Amino acid sequence: MTATVTARDLGLLPCSQCGLLSRENGKAGDALACPRCGSALHARKPDSLARTWAFLIAAMILYVPANTLTVMRTESLFGTDDHTILGGVVDLWKDGSWDLAAIVFIASIVVPILKMLALAVLALTAQRRSNWRRHQRARLYRMLDAVGHWSMLDVYVVALLVGLVRFRGIAEVLPGPGIAAFGAVVVLTLWSSMSLDPRLIWDTADADPA
């Protein structure tokens, strides 16, 4: 039987910025700050789960308009077209570019859904102080962090097209309300994963003898 000792068990507070270790002596509910660099000190991210859930739920709600509303409107001599993300995938697939369709489908639809599912699983298990597959969950969290950088691709594409394709009267690309929702989804999932304290994965009932 091996024992795990965490800084919290010892009543110590490490500063997440400068690394200074200080001893917890304040009352609960006080806002503590690092005596050296002044950044906030806390044993665990405060309200981690609540924030994660809040951002996650907000992201899930906004995911619906992000996929149903127009992401991009192209106006050309041959008429006006409204594009949704899923519609774009279908169009690409129909045009025979199944490879591109797969990329867009994975990047714009599968990844956000998986991300939200993963966050939900992590938050749920952390909340229940579950002992279940903690190593895999830790890896999942690291993957979430890495994937986060790439989730704004759609927004970039639309922003670029709107800026570039602007031939007045001949062709024009306009952003739709869907892209705002999509952007919000991405930002909210980022915040959600940021709010989730990975240490909570390990704050399990059986592994905490103290």
Added chain:
Amino acid sequence: MPTRPDDSDPNPQPAPIPDLPAPAVRTTRRFAPSLVWIVPVVAVIAALSLTLRSYLAIGPKISVSLQSAEGIEAGKTQVRYKEVVIGHVTGIVLSDDHNFVLVHIRLDQRDRDFAVADTRFWVVRPRLGLAGVSGLGTLISGAYVAADLGTSHERKSEFTGLETPPAVLRGQKGRSFVVHGDDLGSLDIGSPVYYRRIQAGRISGYKLDADGKGVSIQLFIDAPYDSFVTSATHFWNASGIDLSVSAGGLKLNTESLATVLAGGVAFQSFDGNEPGQPAPEGSRFDMYSDVAAAMKPPDGPELDVRMHFNETLRGLVVGAPVDFRGITIGNVKSINLDYEPDTQTFPADVIATIYPQRLGRINERFLEAGQGRVNFIGVLESLIDHGFRAQVRTGNLLTQQLYVAIDVIPNPKPARLDTSKQPIEMPTAPGSFDALQKQLTNIVAKLDKVPFEEIGNELRDSLHSARLLLGKLDNEIAPQARAMLEQAQNSLKSLDRSLAEDSPLQRGAGHTLDEVARAAQSLRALADYLNRHPEALLRGKRVDAAPSAAPTPPPPPGGK
């Protein structure tokens, strides 16, 4: 901070760590943790508002039935009003009975007012018509559905599309009028309407009369030209080419090149003195067949007159003019054959419509003159008393067209206007053509009496004897004449010879003449001598007188 299992120290008691600084306590109040739940609330609001907005941005859905969906594409074709996009075609389906096409249209939310009962929809395609080319822009952009906003407040979602663009859009300034004509001619919806050769409007519709005896044509005259449509305005059909031959020469008249091909209507107020009141919207006018008919003064009341002609009326047609001293005062209305049992003849029964007002002054003067004449019938009676009769005359020798003339006939049979019948009967006189025919018949009869055969026979006999005479001349006279001519030639030749320079006759004559000259000389010498010595006649020549004879010229050689 990852934790690491620590095997070396089974005792979880932590090692003493001295001099650890205590964290600073911040007095700044952190927000309550529950405030983070504002985020999902905001997200709900945002999602709802986004969804609601885009749902609200979707306007009403309408369907337009059309004969053909040519050029229309679901999802691409736009619906435009004044070239502004107000919606899109979302789907095209066939109607249940497969007779027409239902075009589903999603209007933009701000243009939902278009879904009212009297909005009109039609498809704009490139159109190549006689009156011009339209919709060329759609060659590039593709066809689109055009709309004309209705004024009704009654909402509607199913419309019947127009197959041709409407000639008049709502909101155009101008007024509509109705023109009534016998037929449509080459006019069509959109045909131009001209005022002094300016295009002032167009035909917006036409309708066959309920009784099928005419066509009502709806015109739309743009402002400001609509103010020139007054109660005195005449409309006429300006289609085609007006080609007239007159004493002034050949005259070609068209309203515009477009009307030659596509037809058109023109209007103008001809009665310059009376501009008339501006006609109210929707006024009805008659359409004249051409500008000449439109320019004619109004005909006023008409009067039917019956005439009996005892001659062939081949060439007299319904509509032929009734002429009074060159003025057309009416037209032939009907021609029928009649049978008179008394005379066993078939007189033609001609009924003509006469417009007394066209007689103008004549009418007035006759009425002024009184004699108890109160109306045109009275005037006609006076005319007949003065020897006027109806007569059929040839108007055109080439085409044998006839007209009815009312003119003075020399030595007319006394007749009266029969006012007892309806229509009144006008006495007639045999027509000039009839008279001409009679004269021709007489001439032919006289020609018939000429004994052409006898004349021919005698002529042949004379010619025969003449030929005999000529033969005689040829055979008998000619040889003699020839011999005579030969003799004459010989005589002339000998004469020629005797007169030649070296002929004996010539020489003899020369000698003779010399002798005569000498004789003359001697005579002169004798005469001189006698002149000086006249006594010598008595005494004879003296010898002493010899020296005085010295001036006497020497005697010519050979002479003595």
